[in-house]
Amino acid sequence: MKTYTVITGASSGIGYEAAKAFARRGKNLILTARREHKLEALKDELLRLHPTLEIIVKTTDLSRPQNAHQFYENLQGYPLETWINNAGFGDYHSVASLDLVKIEEMLCLNVEALTILSALFVRDHQNVPGTQLINISSCGGYQLVPTAVSYCASKFYVSAFTEGLARELQAQGSPLRAKILAPAATETEFGKRASGENVYVYDQHFTTYHSSQQMAEFLLALYDSDMTVGIVDRNSFHFSLCGPLLPYAQESVSP
Secondary structure, eight states, rough: OEEEEEEETTTTTTHHHHHHHHTTTOOOEEEESSOHHHHHHHHHHHHHOOSSOOOEEEEEOOEEEHHHHHHHTTEEEEEEEEEEEEEOHHHHOOOGEEEEEEEHHHIIIIIHHHHHHHHHHHHHHHOTTOOOEEEEEEGGGGGGOOOOOHHHHHHHHHHHHHHHHHHHHHTTSSSOOEEEEEEEEEEEEOOOOOOOSSOOOOHHHHHSEEHHHHHHHHHHHHHSSSSSSEEEEETTTEEESSSSSSSOOOOOOOH
């Protein structure tokens, strides 16, 4: 049976490179983002390299919660194997100087849409062998970063939600695996949007950073592993795979 890998935020950055990486694995893809022309260009590129694959593109703005519901419903009938919630963006400003319109959109995308899509996928696939849900968090989802408190808070949610979900699925004996990829600085459009600058040169802001291609390879390593978390150390930039990192209160049992 033909199955599909869904990648949100696929028009650039990690999502774009993840689409190329999974296509090299022979995976049929369903790709979504806001920018239709970039999705169509990616589709054309993938089909030139992998003409036997099926590449489906669907343009949507997932920062609007109703669109997340509609996007998922539009996929009914496609047998899904892997869901990658990559869409998201950040902000590099102090809390006192936040653009609240931007932050509201960020929270809707990073938190609300991710939760909706994760919950719907789990609802329908928790008993399907071989399925995976991979949510893109950040090393800032485990460590607060100066001038990025609101962004880190949104990614702390992603980390906590996904680690909790992974434990929940394991306790239920579900074959579905929930995992987290937590990058550090990665050269994408992220820096430009987070800073509000028209030009954002990573060499001027970071002594070390990864490329989107490297992060896509880390994503594949996480996909292939039995681990829950794939995380980049913010100081050494070493990537490692591990079990859940957050404290977990075991359910109390009466003596």
